[in-house]
Amino acid sequence: MTAAAAQELDERCFLSAQSMPSLKVSEHYQVVKLLGEGSYGKVMLAVHRKRGTPMALKFFPRRTTSLTSFLREYNLSLSYCTHPSLTRALGIFFSTPSYYVFAQQAGLYGDLYSVIVSEIGVDEECVQRVMSQLSGAVTHLHSLGFVHRDIKPENIFLCDSSCRWVKLGDFGLARAIGSTVRAVWYESPFCTPEVEPAKAAEKEMERRVCEGTEEEMEDIWVTVEPCIDSWALGVLVFCLLTGCFPWEESTHDDRGFCRYKEWFDHEAGKEEKISDGEWTAEEDSYTTLKENHRDNPRPSQFEGLSPLVMTLLKELLNPQPKLRGSPEEILSYLGGPWLMETEREEMRKAEEAENEARKIRQGGGVAEELVREGRGER
Missing domain, CATH: 1.10.510.10 (Transferase(Phosphotransferase) domain 1)
Structure with missing residues (x-):
């Protein structure tokens, strides 16, 4: 399974390398703001100019990023991140003179x-x-x-x-x-x-x-x-x-x-x-x-x-x-x-509930005795 997954990912990378277009970002996207950056590059919030779709564009500097590593991350995110709590690529990837770029779902509330x-x-x-x-x-x-x-x-x-x-x-x-x-x-x-x-x-x-x-x-x-x-x-x-x-x-x-x-x-x-x-x-x-x-x-x-x-x-x-x-x-x-604080609070609530239950049981016993007395029962 794992060997097959690795081989399949390599094949996807090979095929996508044959079809990666070159684009000018400003012609197709309106860049709104920076969402994050790190050693990998940066992520920008952008809106597709024709469709109006918001997305995150992840920029990888070409001088420090190999095409293989870029395509591996893109294809992994696109094809395998199908769980709702995994960030998925959107099927858009391209290059500019300075960057490799792919689009992914945007986390609009930070990290x-x-x-x-x-x-x-x-x-x-x-x-x-x-x-x-x-x-x-x-x-x-x-x-x-x-x-x-x-x-x-x-x-x-x-x-x-x-x-x-x-x-x-x-x-x-x-x-x-x-x-x-x-x-x-x-x-x-x-x-x-x-x-x-x-x-x-x-x-x-x-x-x-x-x-x-x-x-x-x-x-x-x-x-x-x-x-x-x-x-x-x-x-x-x-x-x-x-x-x-x-x-x-x-x-x-x-x-x-x-x-x-x-x-x-x-x-x-x-x-x-x-x-x-x-x-x-x-x-x-x-x-x-x-x-x-x-x-x-x-x-x-x-x-x-x-x-x-x-x-x-x-x-x-x-x-x-x-x-x-x-x-x-x-x-x-x-x-x-x-947390210990939560455990102590739960224990306190449990004790209170048990005390209330005990009172109800005791009160019920007294009430039953009064009813029997009222009926003249011995």
Whole structure:
């Protein structure tokens, strides 16, 4: 499936390369404003002059963009991004003397990063709503044989101001599952821990350059797997709930990540004891985590999160890529409290409801006794 998907995408790129027109943007489109820009180029909101259709035009500088990479992103977005929460190309692509350009659906309300309040995050209901959509979108992309590889708030676009409809976009780094790519380290909490060796290699290369050593280093290669996206979704959940990142880098010399890994390893050890029969109680991961909080207190950056979402994060943020949970697992954690404050409020409401029910039951018993007395019953 995955090999076939990669081959099919290559064929689409080959065919589209034969028919790419050259256009002058101003003759066909009225450019309204800049929607975003980055290392890839820029995205402009534009209106088709004849049809009046609004769209986003994505501009890739020809001097820094290969035709192959441009066509790969365009065709992937056009042919495979059929989920409602994936940004889809509109079938319009062309070149200018300075740019390669394709048209895509426009996110008129900015990106997810713009609505995250620093050190506060986003409303919990909104977080679950966003993650539900992204879970479906990423699962869909994986089912077609591709991994996004660059999930972050800046690449999630808003179709309304309350995040009721979001779209994952920017497929420039997307690759087929099972393909081999050069490991690249970048300073970000979204970067998976399994590519940490690439960081050491980069530093060694910098040292050799400074010393004038001409000896080359072999590249480190990794296989593209869906667990890359799972890690990014886990970091995104934390970011949305807290307005912070859980760590700066997922490396052994980052204190935040090291605290998390120590906590994670301790929790994993408990679950191994359960599975080996050393504990007789039938406990799931959620119950174990909740009841043993005193024995293994979570890292300080996770203090405000409920046991329910911590269980989810343990699935998505497993340091071992082969044991990492899938994006689809997010769906089974929806509806419950993801913040301790919400959990306490739900417990308070449940207690109030139980007290009211008890009063009603007790009141009903008294009323029945009075009725029997009125009838002369003994």
